[in-house]
Amino acid sequence: MIKPPHEPAILQGARRVRYLKLIALFKIGKGALLLLLGVSLLFLNARTRWMDAVSDWTADEILLEHSKGVGFLLHKLQAVLAGGALRATGFLALFYSAVLFTEGIGVYMQQRWAELLMIFATAALIPLEVRHLWHRPGLVGALILLVNCFIVWFLYRVLKRDKTKPHVPQPPELVETV
Numbered sequence: 001m002i003k004p005p006h007e008p009a010i011l012q013g014a015r016r017v018r019y020l021k022l023i024a025l026f027k028i029g030k031g032a033l034l035l036l037l038g039v040s041l042l043f044l045n046a047r048t049r050w051m052d053a054v055s056d057w058t059a060d061e062i063l064l065e066h067s068k069g070v071g072f073l074l075h076k077l078q079a080v081l082a083g084g085a086l087r088a089t090g091f092l093a094l095f096y097s098a099v100l101f102t103e104g105i106g107v108y109m110q111q112r113w114a115e116l117l118m119i120f121a122t123a124a125l126i127p128l129e130v131r132h133l134w135h136r137p138g139l140v141g142a143l144i145l146l147v148n149c150f151i152v153w154f155l156y157r158v159l160k161r162d163k164t165k166p167h168v169p170q171p172p173e174l175v176e177t178v
Contacts, residue, residue, distance in 0.1 A: 016158060017110070023151055024108035027118065031100030034093045041090030112159070119155045122148050 099121060106114020126148055133141045 019154060020107055020110060020115075020158070023118075023154070024104045024106075026147070026151075027100050027104035027107065031097045031104060034097035034100060038090045038093030038097060041093060042087060107155075115155050115159055119152055119159070123152045126152070 099117075103114055103118040103121060107118055126145070129141065129145045129148065133145055
C-alpha cells in the first residue's frame with residue numbers, strides 16, 4: 001500500500017475549513033471596500049476638490065510616471081469615454097466588488113467552483129502587485145502580496161488534495177436540544 005505524501009497541518013480537517021472561512025471573509029471585506037469606492041466614485045462628480053485628490057492618488061497608485069504604456073492606454077480610454085473615466089472606474093470597481101463577493105460567499109460555503117475562481121482571479125493580480133511593490137516598496141504592499149500568494153497556494157493545495165478524493169458533502173449534524 002502506498003503511503004500518501006505528508007500533508008501540512010493547515011490542510012487537515014477543521015483547520016482547513018477555518019482558513020477557508022477566514023480567506024472568504026477577507027475577500028468579502030475587500031468587496032465591501034470596493035463597493036464603497038465604486039459608489040463614491042459614481043457620485044463624486046459634484047465635488048471637484050475630492051475628484052482632484054482621488055485622481056492624483058490614483059495616478060500615484062498605478063504608477064503613471066513609471067509606465068508610458070499604461071499612461072497611453074489610460075489617455076486613449078479617457079478620450080473614448082470623453083470625460084466619463086471616473087464613472088467608468090466606478091463601474092469597474094462595482095463589477096470587481098461583485099466578483100469578490102461571489103468568491104467570498106462561494107468559498108465560505110465551500111464550493112469548489114468558487115475556489116477555482118478565487119485562484120485564477122487572485123493569481124491574475126499578483127504580477128500587478130509585484131510591479132507595484134517594485135516601484136513603491138512598502139510594508140503594506142509586501143503584506144498584501146504575501147497574503148495573496150498564501151491564498152493562491154492554500155487553495156491550490158486544497159483543490160489538489162480534494163481532487164484525489166471524491167467531493168461528498170457532509171450531512172449536517174443534528175443536535176438534540178432540551
